[in-house]
Amino acid sequence: GAGVSQSPSNKVTEKGKDVELRCDPISGHTALYWYRQSLGQGLEFLIYFQGNSAPDKSGLPSDRFSAERTGGSVSTLTIQRTQQEDSAVYLCASSLRTGLSTDTQYFGPGTRLTVL
Amino acid sequence: AQSVAQPEDQVNVAEGNPLTVKCTYSVSGNPYLFWYVQYPNRGLQFLLKYITGDNLVKGSYGFEAEFNKSQTSFHLKKPSALVSDSALYFCAVREVGYSTLTFGKGTMLLVSP
Numbered sequence: 001g002a003g004v005s006q007s008p009s010n011k012v013t014e015k016g017k018d019v020e021l022r023c024d025p026i027s028g029h030t031a032l033y034w035y036r037q038s039l040g041q042g043l044e045f046l047i048y049f050q051g052n053s054a055p056d057k058s059g060l061p062s063d064r065f066s067a068e069r070t071g072g073s074v075s076t077l078t079i080q081r082t083q084q085e086d087s088a089v090y091l092c093a094s095s096l097r098t099g100l101s102t103d104t105q106y107f108g109p110g111t112r113l114t115v116l
Numbered sequence: 117a118q119s120v121a122q123p124e125d126q127v128n129v130a131e132g133n134p135l136t137v138k139c140t141y142s143v144s145g146n147p148y149l150f151w152y153v154q155y156p157n158r159g160l161q162f163l164l165k166y167i168t169g170d171n172l173v174k175g176s177y178g179f180e181a182e183f184n185k186s187q188t189s190f191h192l193k194k195p196s197a198l199v200s201d202s203a204l205y206f207c208a209v210r211e212v213g214y215s216t217l218t219f220g221k222g223t224m225l226l227v228s229p
Contacts, residue, residue, distance in 0.1 A: 033216065035219075042219060042220070043206065045218070048216055098215070102148060102167045104165060105162075107152070107159040108159050
């Protein structure tokens with residue numbers, strides 16, 4: 001079946017602009033995660049959704065970052081007033097049951113964000 | 117707090133030779149352990165996981181990993197490397213009762229012909 005999809009695959013924006021990144025999880029997966037991958041920082045957890053609620057937002061680096069999930073499916077990560085240090089690959093993952101289960105997280109291909 | 121260490125930035129091995137990519141972890145309780153592989157410009161692909169039971173876990177593409185509780189390690193192994201195994205490998209841990217994965221920095225595996 002279809003895996004996790006993300007769009008756009010690449011995004012180039014100017015410093016100070018807002019961007020929206022989209023994630024479509026595997027159908028039926030209730031848990032959804034956002035991570036950021038950057039040189040020197042490795043893979044960082046950003047936020048976790050269970051259904052439409054976000055019990056763990058501890059990884060969001062600043063209040064410029066926000067995310068929502070609607071209908072228990074698609075999620076959007078929004079970065080306001082982008083800065084050059086926001087340049088990274090943003091990865092989305094989903095798992096079948098709650099984040100507390102033993103289920104595997106499956107990752108999408110990522111969105112490469114470049115802030116000029 | 118949970119953490120993972122991958123002590124090698126890069127591992128070089130000749131095709132046909134066995135390979136090992138090292139991973140050690142730190143958790144307060146019991147761990148769930150995972151290995152993922154990332155090919156250039158691609159997302160992470162799941163290889164295998166340890167949840168409980170047999171310490172030797174077999175996964176995709178002929179990879180296996182051994183959970184060693186006393187050494188807090190979960191090294192990834194393959195008996196005979198292929199050039200196509202060249203990629204970036206990530207070890208990850210999730211402590212029982214927590215919802216998020218913590219990843220190591222990654223190890224680049226280069227398999228030469």
